[in-house]
Amino acid sequence: MPKLEFARANPIPEAYWFLFDHSPGGISIATDPLCSTIIHNKKASRMLRIHAGGAFSHSSKEPPKVKVYKDGVELSAAEMPIQRSARLRDEVQNEVLEFVWEDGHKSISVWNTTPIYDESGVVRGVLATSEDISHYVLKEREARLDKEHLERVVREKIEEHARLRNEVERLDRLSLVAQMAASISHEVRNPITTVRGFLQLIMQRKSFFNYQKYYDLIINELDRANEIIGNFLSLSKNNNSMDREEQDLLATFHAVLPLLEADALMMGKKMVFMEKQVSKLWMNTKEIQQVLINLVRNGLEASPTGACVTVELFEDHRRVGFSVKDEGSGIPVSIVEQLGTPFLTTKASGTGLGLSICYDIARRHQADINVETDSRGSTFIFTFHKEQHHPELT
Structure with a gap:
């Protein structure tokens, strides 16, 4: 029921309607105990994005296309403060609501409501005040x-x-x-x-x-x-300007595999190479072979007798590389964080230089070494980034 129709049906002095319309705060009146029609003054109407004096109620036959949230939880019509006041015959104080329209516009306001009774004590409607606090809350x-x-x-x-x-x-x-x-x-x-x-x-x-x-x-x-x-x-050798050529990683590894297979055999262990043809890379062949040798020998030393160290090549649209997986007992977290540090070793007779060399070679090739480890073993993953391994970029 628009304000004009409500005024005709309810002979209230014009002065009161003037105060209703021109109040500096939002004022809303539910005109029936079911709150199917709620009229709003100019301030409340602007906040609710309706024309001045218009009706706006979630209990109406055509509820507005706006979602209302309290503390991040969406409210149903029955959970709105005006509707609760009418149903529970109780006042609601300082309830903060966030209105979110379909176009993304947000309005945050604080509401106070109280039931309106007739002479016999029956609830006839609800009076509500509101204040737009969007600016403060959003700030x-x-x-x-x-x-x-x-x-x-x-x-x-x-x-x-x-x-x-x-x-x-x-x-x-x-x-x-x-x-x-x-x-x-x-x-x-x-x-x-x-x-x-x-x-x-x-x-x-x-x-x-x-x-x-x-x-x-x-x-x-x-x-x-x-x-x-x-x-x-x-x-x-802090050699950043090392000699690099376009090389086949598979062929590079084949040249040293017999040496590593012999090492594994002498230790009573196995080394398996998962072959895969991958894109050629600009690299220093001897240095990448040194990385493979160091990682495989470390894996063999970390693995028990009869275990297997697996070398595998991989490639996707961004990366080319290889992994070395052992069957040891894993690397402690405190050690993983320091891998690549010179003289860091868990071996009784080790120097702690092998992995340092690997990390230094990776740095010179703009490559990465990542480690995955648990109680079942460790995997070292050496990754080249394709965008850094083309002739025009080197």
């Missing part, structure tokens, strides 16, 4: 979102700072390795080569034949020391 929400965004940015900056600090520490360690390598390479390698040569000469004499196993042991240890020095030298 508060915006401020909260800004605060959350700022907190997120701060967290990210702290994490980035921690990553940069770790990277600086890693580079410091690599610098130390480089200095050590430069100082010991000639001073140690040359005597080792000399001693190894004389041992081989002595082994050829018949009088020393009974001691051959001891000489073999000494030579093996000298070779191991030489290999450690080679690892130091490899880390010391």
Whole structure:
């Protein structure tokens, strides 16, 4: 029932209608106990996006196309504050509602309602006041979102700072390795080569034949020391302008597979290679072979006798790479976070340089190394990004 029809049916002085229309706050009147018709003054009408003095009720035969929420929960017609006042004969105070129209417009308002009784105490309607608080609530929400965004940015900056600090520490360690390598390479390698040569000469004499196993042991240890020095030298080469050519990853791996299969056989384990032809990549063949060798040997050492280490190639529209999966007992979380750090090792006789070399090679190839690990084993995934491995981009 529009306001004019309601005024004709209810002889209320014109002064009161003037106050109703021109009140600085929203005023709404349910004209029947079922709240099927609710008329609104100018302020409430603007807030509800209807013409001045129009009717707007969720209990009407044609409810408005707007959803109403309280604390994020959508309300039915019976749950609206005016309807509750009429049904429960009770006042509703300071109830905040959010109206959301189909076009995305939002209006947030606070409502107070009270039943209207006749002389006999029967509820004839409901009087409601409302105030549009959209500006304040939306500003508060915006401020909260800004605060959350700022907190997120701060967290990210702290994490980035921690990553940069770790990277600086890693580079410091690599610098130390480089200095050590430069100082010991000639001073140690040359005597080792000399001693190894004389041992081989002595082994050829018949009088020393009974001691051959001891000489073999000494030579093996000298070779191991030489290999450690080679690892130091490899880390010391901060070679970002390395020679790279377009190479076939499958063929690159085939060249070193016999060596790795022999290693596995000597340890009483197996190595399986899952072949797949993948796109060619711009890479340093020797360095990528070194990564494969280091990862497979680590996997073999981590796996029990009879276990299998699996190497698999993969490719999708963005990536090309390979994975090395072992059947060991997994890597502790505290160690996973530090993988690639020089001298970090869980092996009794390890140097902690093998993985450092792998990570350094990955960095030079703009590639990534990711690790998946649990109690059933670990998988190292070496990933090239295709957009960084085309001739025109190198």
